[in-house]
Amino acid sequence: MAKPTPLSGFPEWLPDGRIVEQQILDTLRRTFELHGFASIETRAVEPLDQLLRKGEIDKEVYVLRRLQAEEGDSTDVGLGLHFDLTVPFARYVLENSGKLQFPFRRYQIQKVWRGERPQDGRFREFTQADIDIVGQGELAFHHEVELPLVMADALASLPIPPIRIQVNNRKLVEGFYRGLGIADTAAVLRAVDKLDKIGPRKVHGSLTGELGLTDAQADACLALAEISAEDGSFADRVKALGSADPLLDEGLDELTRVVEAAREHAPGLLVADLRIARGLDYYTGTVYETQLVGHESLGSICSGGRYDDLATAGNERYPGVGMSVGVSRLVSRLVGQGLLTASRSVPTAVLVALPDEESRATCDRIASALRRRGISTEVAPAAQKYGKQIRYAERRGIPYVWFPQADGGHEVRDIRSGEQSAADPTAWTPPAEDLHPTVTGGS
């Protein structure tokens, strides 16, 4: 077989990168569980009509089809790989509503697929870590405050740069636009969302151009987008812009409550930013985006929001709020820039050196004795010169090499310091920090 070429957008880490990723996943999982979220996993595919409920993503959904599917074969038509974990979760809730207890708190860590053109931090296959809370009929507002705080807790447990969560509210923005007499609020939202990229002049141009707003309307939209605050002070500034609508008042009230409550729990973490939009159109209230401080160009690493109508069947409504961490995006940046490194590329803590092939059984017994006490151990693959065997360990970052002695004794060497001393395989234990690979930040 010819040498395969890498497929961009389908990231595969080397073992040390995977150690970093797994440690991140472990930490997220631990924190989510600490907050009482239960784990679920959903199938990789959903019916297309389910997947396409979130709007302009039809071009990005991968469809499932048998290679030799015959015409008229309906067994696998209409299935697509899931695009995120929120839509499958909504379907899961409806399907199992009789067996779940509400409000239902779940976390879900899985791969998702999007037919995008890959770029730095943007993939066609990537891992998301979601938390969501759904209620039956109603979902108390305080969960919209709780959720970003859980996420902040989870992300703060990782050895990564600080984060900043930006919050906005769909009701606020839509109410504001409506109060101005703007009909196509979604399109205006998308245009305003480009503010950071193309600047106010061009946004103003596209608002008054394609979207047909008046100068005054466009000015008001831009003025709204410029507003950001770490406390409730934004409300007066919004009101000063002159728009009025009941939905606007509702949104202002909600956003104020989120920001003020978060400020109390974690000052400086959360900021009201009235320009963030969120493309997914199922959000109906609070929306979140998260920046890694110093890596703003990476885009949001954790987003979500409130959705009232996603899981709805007949009279049954299950409003929810959720956030999703882009684990692959995070890992690719932090590993790629050397900001997170694993202390070694294998779990092995001890390599048992092999004096000669005849001693393999003896060495296996030594390894077993160490493993029985939870010490990850491997025996050298070949009875090479000890220099080679030490190098085998060194290349992999294995900190200790164990030397069986001819007289039946044992010595263990810390190959980082070169210190070597007598040891008993049934009693010797490495320092706790050497027991497993560690992930450290900074470089």
Add this chain to the structure above:
RNA sequence: GUGACUGUAGCUCAGCUGGCAGAGCGCCUGGUUGUGGUCCCGGAGGUCGCGGGUUCGAGCCCCGUCAGUCACCCCA
């Protein structure tokens, strides 16, 4: 899906007006009878992304194609 740029050794790259395919790092051997990292000697490794064309001759020029990177779109 649109556009720009880039494909030479495992990695980072050099390769002049078209004339024998190179360096550094990494990897392997050895430096006397098994304890690494430094140093020294030696060595392996390339259908120059792929296909076609022009030419006496193509890594270099032309066309196509595939892949990658970036931007747009959208988004974790």
